[in-house]
Amino acid sequence: MANTNAEHYLGDLEAATKVIPADQPYVMMNLMKFKPHATYSADYQGPKLGAAPGREAYIQYKNMFVQRAGEMGLDVSIVFLGKAHTQIVAVPEEGESWDVVLLVKFASWAAFKSVLQDEKYNREIQPHRVAALQDFRSFSVTEMSDF
Template identity: 70%
Template structure:
Protein backbone atom coordinates (compact mmCIF):
# COMPACT_ATOMS: atom_id res chain seq x y z
CA UNK A 1 0.00 0.00 0.00
CA UNK A 2 1.36 3.42 -0.96
CA UNK A 3 0.88 6.14 1.65
CA UNK A 4 1.65 9.82 1.74
CA UNK A 5 4.66 8.92 3.91
CA UNK A 6 6.42 7.76 0.74
CA UNK A 7 5.79 11.00 -1.15
CA UNK A 8 5.37 13.62 1.54
CA UNK A 9 8.03 16.02 0.34
CA UNK A 10 6.29 17.00 -2.87
CA UNK A 11 8.20 19.34 -5.13
CA UNK A 12 11.24 20.72 -3.30
CA UNK A 13 11.96 23.24 -6.05
CA UNK A 14 8.46 24.71 -5.84
CA UNK A 15 8.65 24.79 -2.03
CA UNK A 16 11.97 26.62 -2.13
CA UNK A 17 10.31 29.39 -4.14
CA UNK A 18 7.60 29.98 -1.51
CA UNK A 19 9.59 29.61 1.72
CA UNK A 20 11.56 32.78 2.58
CA UNK A 21 15.25 32.01 1.98
CA UNK A 22 16.58 34.40 4.62
CA UNK A 23 14.55 33.01 7.54
CA UNK A 24 15.18 30.04 9.78
CA UNK A 25 12.91 27.18 8.77
CA UNK A 26 10.95 24.96 11.13
CA UNK A 27 9.63 21.64 9.91
CA UNK A 28 6.43 20.65 11.69
CA UNK A 29 5.43 17.02 11.28
CA UNK A 30 2.40 15.17 12.60
CA UNK A 31 3.01 11.43 12.21
CA UNK A 32 1.21 8.14 12.60
CA UNK A 33 3.37 5.00 12.81
CA UNK A 34 2.77 1.65 11.16
CA UNK A 35 2.26 -1.09 13.76
CA UNK A 36 5.18 -3.01 12.21
CA UNK A 37 7.97 -1.48 10.11
CA UNK A 38 7.61 -2.32 6.41
CA UNK A 39 10.69 -1.60 4.30
CA UNK A 40 10.39 -0.88 0.57
CA UNK A 41 11.17 -3.96 -1.54
CA UNK A 42 13.90 -2.00 -3.32
CA UNK A 43 15.79 -1.28 -0.08
CA UNK A 44 18.77 -3.62 0.35
CA UNK A 45 20.45 -1.94 3.32
CA UNK A 46 20.31 -2.95 6.98
CA UNK A 47 16.77 -3.32 8.30
CA UNK A 48 15.57 -3.34 11.87
CA UNK A 49 14.32 -6.87 12.41
CA UNK A 50 10.82 -7.26 13.89
CA UNK A 51 10.65 -3.59 14.72
CA UNK A 52 7.65 -1.40 15.21
CA UNK A 53 7.08 1.70 13.12
CA UNK A 54 8.04 3.78 16.16
CA UNK A 55 11.38 1.95 16.51
CA UNK A 56 12.13 2.35 12.80
CA UNK A 57 11.32 6.05 13.09
CA UNK A 58 13.79 6.48 15.96
CA UNK A 59 16.46 4.88 13.74
CA UNK A 60 15.47 7.30 10.98
CA UNK A 61 15.56 10.35 13.28
CA UNK A 62 18.96 9.40 14.67
CA UNK A 63 20.33 8.77 11.16
CA UNK A 64 18.93 12.06 9.88
CA UNK A 65 20.50 14.05 12.73
CA UNK A 66 23.83 12.25 12.29
CA UNK A 67 23.93 12.85 8.52
CA UNK A 68 22.82 16.48 8.80
CA UNK A 69 25.60 17.09 11.33
CA UNK A 70 28.15 15.42 9.02
CA UNK A 71 26.97 17.75 6.22
CA UNK A 72 27.44 20.79 8.48
CA UNK A 73 23.72 21.51 8.90
CA UNK A 74 23.00 23.07 12.29
CA UNK A 75 19.61 21.74 13.35
CA UNK A 76 17.82 21.47 16.65
CA UNK A 77 14.88 19.35 17.67
CA UNK A 78 12.59 21.93 19.20
CA UNK A 79 9.91 19.48 20.27
CA UNK A 80 9.07 15.79 19.94
CA UNK A 81 5.95 14.74 21.79
CA UNK A 82 3.07 12.34 21.99
CA UNK A 83 -0.16 13.39 20.27
CA UNK A 84 -3.09 12.48 22.54
CA UNK A 85 -6.28 13.66 20.92
CA UNK A 86 -7.59 15.95 18.24
CA UNK A 87 -9.40 18.93 19.73
CA UNK A 88 -10.65 20.59 16.55
CA UNK A 89 -11.92 18.41 13.72
CA UNK A 90 -12.43 19.50 10.16
CA UNK A 91 -12.50 17.89 6.75
CA UNK A 92 -10.21 15.11 8.02
CA UNK A 93 -12.63 13.87 10.68
CA UNK A 94 -11.23 10.83 12.48
CA UNK A 95 -7.63 11.64 11.55
CA UNK A 96 -5.18 10.90 14.37
CA UNK A 97 -1.42 10.98 14.92
CA UNK A 98 1.05 9.39 17.32
CA UNK A 99 3.66 12.15 17.57
CA UNK A 100 4.34 15.77 16.67
CA UNK A 101 7.86 16.92 15.78
CA UNK A 102 9.31 20.41 15.34
CA UNK A 103 12.86 20.70 13.95
CA UNK A 104 14.58 24.05 13.38
CA UNK A 105 17.03 24.55 10.51
CA UNK A 106 18.98 27.69 9.59
CA UNK A 107 17.11 27.71 6.26
CA UNK A 108 14.98 25.59 3.97
CA UNK A 109 18.04 25.21 1.73
CA UNK A 110 19.93 23.58 4.63
CA UNK A 111 17.05 21.14 5.20
CA UNK A 112 16.85 20.42 1.47
CA UNK A 113 20.60 19.71 1.29
CA UNK A 114 20.09 16.73 3.60
CA UNK A 115 17.11 15.42 1.63
CA UNK A 116 19.09 15.50 -1.61
CA UNK A 117 22.18 13.81 -0.16
CA UNK A 118 22.83 10.36 -1.68
CA UNK A 119 23.64 8.69 1.64
CA UNK A 120 20.41 10.06 3.14
CA UNK A 121 18.34 8.85 0.16
CA UNK A 122 19.93 5.40 0.00
CA UNK A 123 20.49 4.55 3.66
CA UNK A 124 18.37 6.74 5.94
CA UNK A 125 15.15 7.64 4.14
CA UNK A 126 14.01 3.98 3.84
CA UNK A 127 13.66 3.85 7.65
CA UNK A 128 11.16 6.76 7.46
CA UNK A 129 9.15 5.08 4.72
CA UNK A 130 9.12 1.80 6.69
CA UNK A 131 8.00 3.56 9.87
CA UNK A 132 5.19 5.92 8.88
CA UNK A 133 1.61 5.18 7.99
CA UNK A 134 0.70 8.86 7.59
CA UNK A 135 2.42 12.20 7.88
CA UNK A 136 1.46 15.83 7.61
CA UNK A 137 4.50 18.04 7.10
CA UNK A 138 4.38 21.84 7.22
CA UNK A 139 7.02 24.39 6.29
CA UNK A 140 6.94 27.05 9.01
CA UNK A 141 8.76 30.35 9.48
CA UNK A 142 8.40 32.83 12.29
CA UNK A 143 5.50 35.27 11.92
CA UNK A 144 6.40 38.94 11.91
CA UNK A 145 4.22 41.90 12.95
CA UNK A 146 3.98 43.29 9.43
Protein backbone atom coordinates in the same frame (compact mmCIF):
# COMPACT_ATOMS: atom_id res chain seq x y z
CA MET B 1 -8.40 8.34 6.12
CA ALA B 2 -8.72 9.73 2.66
CA ASN B 3 -4.99 10.09 1.96
CA THR B 4 -2.50 8.02 3.93
CA ASN B 5 0.58 9.53 2.32
CA ALA B 6 1.91 5.98 2.05
CA GLU B 7 4.63 7.12 -0.35
CA HIS B 8 5.39 10.19 1.80
CA TYR B 9 5.45 12.44 -1.22
CA LEU B 10 7.81 15.37 -0.68
CA GLY B 11 6.04 17.65 -3.14
CA ASP B 12 7.69 20.00 -5.56
CA LEU B 13 10.86 21.27 -3.89
CA GLU B 14 11.38 23.93 -6.54
CA ALA B 15 7.85 25.29 -6.04
CA ALA B 16 8.44 25.33 -2.28
CA THR B 17 11.75 27.13 -2.82
CA LYS B 18 9.89 29.94 -4.58
CA VAL B 19 7.70 30.68 -1.54
CA ILE B 20 9.89 29.77 1.45
CA PRO B 21 12.65 32.27 2.26
CA ALA B 22 15.93 30.42 1.72
CA ASP B 23 18.04 32.36 4.21
CA GLN B 24 16.02 32.55 7.42
CA PRO B 25 15.40 29.95 10.14
CA TYR B 26 13.03 27.23 9.02
CA VAL B 27 10.91 24.93 11.16
CA MET B 28 9.46 21.66 9.90
CA MET B 29 6.27 20.62 11.71
CA ASN B 30 5.38 16.95 11.32
CA LEU B 31 2.31 14.97 12.32
CA MET B 32 3.14 11.27 12.31
CA LYS B 33 1.36 7.96 12.72
CA PHE B 34 3.55 4.88 13.00
CA LYS B 35 3.00 1.51 11.38
CA PRO B 36 2.48 -1.40 13.78
CA HIS B 37 5.64 -2.96 12.24
CA ALA B 38 8.29 -1.38 10.04
CA THR B 39 7.98 -2.42 6.41
CA TYR B 40 10.77 -1.74 3.94
CA SER B 41 10.46 -1.53 0.18
CA ALA B 42 11.76 -4.56 -1.73
CA ASP B 43 14.47 -2.50 -3.42
CA TYR B 44 16.04 -1.25 -0.15
CA GLN B 45 19.26 -3.23 0.36
CA GLY B 46 20.47 -1.69 3.64
CA PRO B 47 20.04 -2.94 7.22
CA LYS B 48 16.40 -3.45 8.17
CA LEU B 49 14.83 -3.53 11.60
CA GLY B 50 12.86 -6.67 10.83
CA ALA B 51 9.53 -6.86 12.62
CA ALA B 52 10.35 -3.92 14.89
CA PRO B 53 7.52 -1.48 15.61
CA GLY B 54 7.35 1.50 13.28
CA ARG B 55 8.21 3.74 16.23
CA GLU B 56 11.58 1.99 16.60
CA ALA B 57 12.33 2.37 12.89
CA TYR B 58 11.54 6.07 13.20
CA ILE B 59 13.90 6.44 16.17
CA GLN B 60 16.60 4.84 13.98
CA TYR B 61 15.73 7.32 11.22
CA LYS B 62 15.81 10.30 13.59
CA ASN B 63 19.21 9.36 15.01
CA MET B 64 20.68 8.78 11.55
CA PHE B 65 19.17 12.03 10.26
CA VAL B 66 20.67 14.09 13.09
CA GLN B 67 24.05 12.41 12.60
CA ARG B 68 24.01 13.01 8.83
CA ALA B 69 22.98 16.66 9.26
CA GLY B 70 25.96 17.08 11.60
CA GLU B 71 28.28 15.46 9.06
CA MET B 72 26.99 17.95 6.52
CA GLY B 73 27.76 20.84 8.90
CA LEU B 74 24.11 21.79 9.36
CA ASP B 75 22.61 23.42 12.43
CA VAL B 76 19.56 21.27 13.26
CA SER B 77 17.69 21.04 16.56
CA ILE B 78 14.57 19.28 17.76
CA VAL B 79 12.40 22.05 19.18
CA PHE B 80 9.54 19.85 20.33
CA LEU B 81 8.63 16.19 20.31
CA GLY B 82 5.35 15.21 21.90
CA LYS B 83 2.58 12.66 22.02
CA ALA B 84 -0.51 13.62 20.07
CA HIS B 85 -3.59 12.84 22.14
CA THR B 86 -6.63 14.02 20.19
CA GLN B 87 -7.95 16.86 18.07
CA ILE B 88 -10.18 19.18 20.08
CA VAL B 89 -11.21 21.93 17.67
CA ALA B 90 -11.50 20.41 14.21
CA VAL B 91 -13.33 17.21 13.45
CA PRO B 92 -10.74 14.77 12.09
CA GLU B 93 -11.20 13.01 8.80
CA GLU B 94 -12.65 9.56 9.35
CA GLY B 95 -10.06 7.42 11.11
CA GLU B 96 -7.50 10.23 11.32
CA SER B 97 -5.22 10.17 14.34
CA TRP B 98 -1.59 10.97 15.08
CA ASP B 99 0.97 9.41 17.39
CA VAL B 100 3.56 12.19 17.49
CA VAL B 101 4.01 15.89 16.77
CA LEU B 102 7.56 16.95 15.95
CA LEU B 103 9.08 20.39 15.37
CA VAL B 104 12.61 20.51 13.94
CA LYS B 105 14.48 23.78 13.40
CA PHE B 106 17.02 24.29 10.63
CA ALA B 107 19.22 27.31 10.03
CA SER B 108 17.38 27.78 6.72
CA TRP B 109 15.15 26.19 4.08
CA ALA B 110 18.25 25.78 1.95
CA ALA B 111 19.86 23.69 4.71
CA PHE B 112 16.79 21.46 5.00
CA LYS B 113 16.57 21.07 1.22
CA SER B 114 20.24 20.07 1.07
CA VAL B 115 19.49 17.05 3.28
CA LEU B 116 16.59 15.99 1.06
CA GLN B 117 18.88 16.12 -1.95
CA ASP B 118 21.76 14.28 -0.25
CA GLU B 119 22.56 10.91 -1.84
CA LYS B 120 23.48 9.22 1.45
CA TYR B 121 20.25 10.45 3.07
CA ASN B 122 18.13 9.10 0.23
CA ARG B 123 19.95 5.78 -0.02
CA GLU B 124 20.60 4.89 3.65
CA ILE B 125 18.44 7.03 5.94
CA GLN B 126 15.10 7.89 4.36
CA PRO B 127 14.09 4.22 3.89
CA HIS B 128 13.76 3.95 7.69
CA ARG B 129 11.30 6.89 7.73
CA VAL B 130 9.18 5.37 4.98
CA ALA B 131 9.30 1.95 6.68
CA ALA B 132 8.18 3.50 9.98
CA LEU B 133 5.29 5.76 9.00
CA GLN B 134 1.73 4.79 8.19
CA ASP B 135 0.65 8.39 7.75
CA PHE B 136 2.51 11.66 7.72
CA ARG B 137 1.94 15.38 7.26
CA SER B 138 4.74 17.93 7.09
CA PHE B 139 4.36 21.70 7.19
CA SER B 140 6.92 24.35 6.26
CA VAL B 141 6.99 27.06 8.92
CA THR B 142 8.93 30.32 9.16
CA GLU B 143 8.68 32.98 11.84
CA MET B 144 6.31 35.90 11.39
CA SER B 145 7.80 39.14 12.61
CA ASP B 146 4.89 41.38 11.57
CA PHE B 147 1.97 39.66 13.30
